[in-house]
Amino acid sequence: MEQRVSFITLAVADLAASHRFYAEGLGWAPEFFDAEEVLMFRAGPQTVLSLWDRAHFEAEVGAPAQTGPGVVPITLSHNVHERGQVGDVLADARAAGASEVSDGVEREWGGYTGYFADPDGFRWEVAWNPGPVGRLVLPPVSDTTRRVDTGTDAG
Incomplete structure (x- = not known):
């Protein structure tokens, strides 16, 4: 088996609410x-x-385990190129209707992260990780990325 993940599938209670949050709120384009x-x-x-x-998830995969109150035991992460972008993404998530948005925090490992929850409570970590693993997951910085994400003029 190759070392990669092709799909991340999350079972959601209200597909319309997820569409509003991700597509309309965060501006993601559905495939x-x-x-x-x-x-x-x-x-x-x-x-x-x-x-x-x-x-539909339960019909194919089975019922999820019930563990009681708390958070779903998984996080998804969106890494950014610059520390200041963490707050920008958290603000975008808050504007999109995210619940449980936390502010960015300096982490003991040298990064800076904050969290938000989607309509089903799945936690997204927004992370600036200046280390080698953090750089591994980032797309190359393009002129468009600089203008959109950092506000700097690429030209």
């Missing part, structure tokens, strides 16, 4: 959307985030 069953976004060059209606 595929079936309003009754699934919403898919390209999350990287060879990775798709699939938000699957919970009933």
Whole structure:
């Protein structure tokens, strides 16, 4: 088996709410959307985030384990090129209706991160990681990325 992840699939309670949050709120462009069953976004060059209606998920995969109150034991991470971008993304998530948005915090490992929750409570970490693993997951900085993400003029 090759060392890679192709799809990340999350079972969601309300597909319409997920569409409003991700597509309309955060501005993500769906690759595929079936309003009754699934919403898919390209999350990287060879990775798709699939938000699957919970009933359809359970019919194919099985019922999720019940663990009681707390957070779902998974986080998704969106890494950024610059420390200041963490606050920008958290503000975008808050404006999109994210619940449980935390401010960015300096981490003991040298990075800076904050979290927000999507409509189903899945936690997204927004991270600036200046180390080698942090750089490994970032796309190359293009002129467009500089202008959009950092506000600097690439020309």
